[in-house]
Amino acid sequence: MALLISLTILLFLGVIQAIVPYLVKRTVVFGVMIPEQHIKDDYVVSYKKQYSILALIFSLLMILMFCSWISLKNPSDELLILVCTVIEFGIIFVNLALFYYFREKMKQYKEEMQWTKQMKQVSVVDVSVRSEDHLPPWFIYLFPMVITIGLIVYTLYQYDLLPNQIPTHWGLNGEPDAFTEKTPLTAIQMLLFLLLLQLMFLGIQIGMKFSGIKLSATNLTASKNRQLTLRKSTSWFSFYTVLLLTMLFSFFQLTTIHPELFGDSILKTILPFGFLFLILVGTIVLVVKVGRSDKTPPASLEKGIMDVNDDQYWKAGLFYFNKNDPSIFVEKRFGVGWTINLANPIGFLILIVPIVIILIITLLIN
Amino acid sequence: MIIRIEPDSDIPIYIQLTNQIIEGIAKGDLKPGEFLPSVRAFAADLGVNMHTVNKSYHELEKKGIIEIVPKSGAVIKRHSHIDQEAYERLYQMLKPQIAEGLVLGIEKEELVDLIEKIINEMKKNS
Incomplete structure (x- = not known):
């Protein structure tokens, strides 16, 4: 395996x-x-x-x-x-x-x-592009979050049933291989991390909505198609990932409370591997879909103009830093997906705050 | 509607924006009652500072072309007939331009033709 x-x-x-x-x-x-x-x-x-x-x-x-x-x-x-x-x-x-x-x-x-x-450098904006921008609504994230909160309440309610050693890490076979002392906090720590992760993904979803739809003057159709595909596909892929994570964490939490619930069922072995497999398949679909979305050459190409040369904002070719751009996230330059605008502190906060809280909780417990 | 900006041009970006939005309305690409994108979205799409877009929106509001409704955004106003104030402003704006034309030797008929040509350009789509 x-x-x-x-x-x-x-x-x-x-x-x-x-x-x-x-x-x-x-x-x-x-x-x-x-x-x-x-x-x-x-x-x-x-x-x-x-x-x-x-x-x-x-x-x-x-x-x-x-x-x-x-x-x-x-x-x-x-x-x-x-x-x-x-x-x-x-x-x-x-x-x-x-x-x-x-x-x-x-x-x-x-x-x-x-x-x-x-060539003359021009930038373009489509005033009506946002009516074509179909992002999932933010409140779909409430669904996995409600499940997590429900499980937290349930865990505390069933506190006596929990073993004295709370698992903190699981092996590839679906069996726990690291444990910690039982306290009310350690009993729900994994669910707290999950909740933070869900909040972070929600933050990314909202941040994405407030980020620019950057079009190319020399290939309007292809660039628009790519930007809209990227926004829609990555949004749904994020939600898909959150759902899978919620299912995996819920399963681990439930088997901790009720070890007999799934017994020696095959679920234990196929779940971690299935999770990995589904994430990989999702990634391939996303990468292919977005990667192919702008490969059509323009029907007619206006001579003498080009998009604004924005190389100066890309530090080391990978890190975006543009004080003027209010975008929180921008499309990656090497790879498929998004990167943060380092000049905008909000993007930084969305990604850093949950990680810091997770570190603090971990330090508190040990 | 597509708006195209030349960041390296001598004309400031906010004026390019203002002019193109006005032209878009005159051509019928943007219609009265429609909302313009939020300042943040517009600036993010263009990759320019929010102040630039804000300045342009305020310019348009001052001219009576849009109305900035708090919390909902900038909506394009409907005008059936030009009011006295706007007429006066246009008069003052056109005067030096027409004077320049006359000095450079344009005839009255040519001037009328020129205005007609511009109007036809705007009404091409409608």
Whole structure:
């Protein structure tokens, strides 16, 4: 089981990372903004291809070495998972290095070609775009939150039934493998974390609504389609994740209170793996859907104009810092999804506050 | 309706915004009774400071083109006939422009043709 999960994750990570240049916004290549007129430029196309091939070869080599190590040494599950995690970080690190290597090349090439000097920079806004922006309403998050609060109340009500050792961590087989002393706080700590997580996702959902719908003057249809798809798909994916997490945590909490409830049922083994599987499938659907949403070239291309060159706001190509932009979140430059506008403290608060509270609770308990 | 801004232009962004919104209403792309996007949404979409959009909205309100309703936003006002105050303002605005034209040698008929041309441009869609 551990081997199957490790290989699935590694393969997933390796492939997704390798195809990132083809999933991002069409006018951004390695975090560098390229005018629509030049995205099919030979150099631009070949840099993307080189990155993907190199990234894929590296990941496959690592997986191959991982497999041969397993067949030779036959390691324990713990060691296997540990090595797998190290390899995951290795893949991410090497891909990041590749990203910076090609980003430098791309920047130099853009400088050489002087595209920004030859074209007029324009930004556009569609005044009526928000009537087409169909985001799920914020109150759907009340549903999982009510379940969590209900479970907290139920746990405290059934406090006597709880074992003297409260599980705090579960293994891949669905059995707890770490425990802590029973107190009213430790009895509900996992549910409190879940509630904070739900609040954080709700905050992200609201923050997303207050973030700009950035369109491209040179490809209105494709850019609008991508922005609307990104907003809608990531919103629903977040909610899907919250629902799955709520189900998983509720299951663990209920088995702690009533160990006999599910007994030796198969649910215990398939639930953690099923959770992982459903998250992976959801991620693939999201990435493919958003990644494909802006790949249609414009019907007609106006000469001499380009989108505003916003490279200056992207520190190190990955971090957005723009004091003028009131957006809380903006679309990622390398990858599919969102990143925060570091110049806007609200986004920071949404992500940092829950983590700080979780840390405080953890410190209080130990 | 699409609004296009040139951040590097000599014309300040808030004036570009104001002019394009007015043109949008004149062309019928934006209709009386419709709401303009919230200042925050507009600024976020454009990636400009909220003050810029705010300034433009206040300019439009001063001209009597929109009304800023607290908590619901900026709504485009309906005008059936020009009032005295607006007429006076237009008179003062056009005077130096027409004078410039006359100095540069434009004939009265050409001037009338020019105004007609602009009006036709605005009414093209309706």
